[in-house]
Amino acid sequence: GAGVSQSPSNKVTEKGKDVELRCDPISGHTALYWYRQSLGQGLEFLIYFQGNSAPDKSGLPSDRFSAERTGGSVSTLTIQRTQQEDSAVYLCASSFVGGASSYEQYFGPGTRLTVT
Amino acid sequence: GQQVMQIPQYQHVQEGEDFTTYCNSSTTLSNIQWYKQRPGGHPVFLIQLVKSGEVKKQKRLTFQFGEAKKNSSLHITATQTTDVGTYFCAPVRNTGFQKLVFGTGTRLLVSP
Structure with missing residues (x-):
């Protein structure tokens, strides 16, 4: 594709439910990287x-978070038993590694997760 | 945590004033990248610095990598309202994975 895509763009879930976020690099x-960004934060x-x-996996905040990358391409970030503090924008980025121009990250538009 | 400190955290300038953000690491870096995130958007790559003491310019933006490869700066000359956003440095440490971890960011607000 032309860029990194993420789905869904928005997700509202109830506390305690599991969610899956997808990234196509x-x-x-x-x-492939996953980041979390709370409102106004880094x-x-x-x-x-x-x-x-x-x-x-050193950045995963708890064992409720897990991620997989199948076939070296698509990645899924799973959050089990969601909590309100999980509400944030989840960003995925991919990069080519190797050579002088490596590591430049291309970000997807993000998934805005709201836990009610 | 693994974040790198940037200073200042926030700066509000009048259009036409200059702006500088600094990124400081306690360890020597392999290279460093800079990104800009507009409000409501996602980070977009600006530049990568690799060599000790390197200086690169993009129009009104000047990027510098310290001689010891432990710090970097981004300077914007004569800011414009289009410069509004958060600027992140992203140091690359040679840890085998060449993992990129973003700095804390500097939020820039420019008033017309």
Whole structure:
């Protein structure tokens, strides 16, 4: 595709429900990141996938959060038993790794999650 | 946490004034990137600095990488209302994964 896409764009869920957020990276990009951004705040790193290596999960805030990347492409971020503090915009980014112009991240439009 | 500090956190200037944001790391960096996020938008890549002491310019924006590769700055000359947004540095540390972690960001407001 032309860029990184994310779905859904908006998600409203009740506290305690599970949600799945999807990210389609740019074709050929081997690195994929998930970030969380609360209103007016910075970018909180969640998880990083690079090729076939084990993902860096060091930013996941609790064991309710998990992510997968299937076939080195599409990624799904799952939040179980959602809490109100999970409300935020979840951003996905992908990049090409390797060479002088590597690591520039292309961001998707984000998924705005609201937990009621 | 893993975030890198940027200063100031917020700055409000009159159109035409200059603006500078600083990004400081306690460790030597492999390289550093800068991004801009407009209100309601997502971060967009501006530039990458790789070499010690490197200076790059994009029109009114000047980016600098410190000699020790531990700090960086973004300077905007004669700000315009279109410069409004949050500016993030994103240092790359050579940790094997070359992971990018964003700085805390500097929010810029420009009044006409």
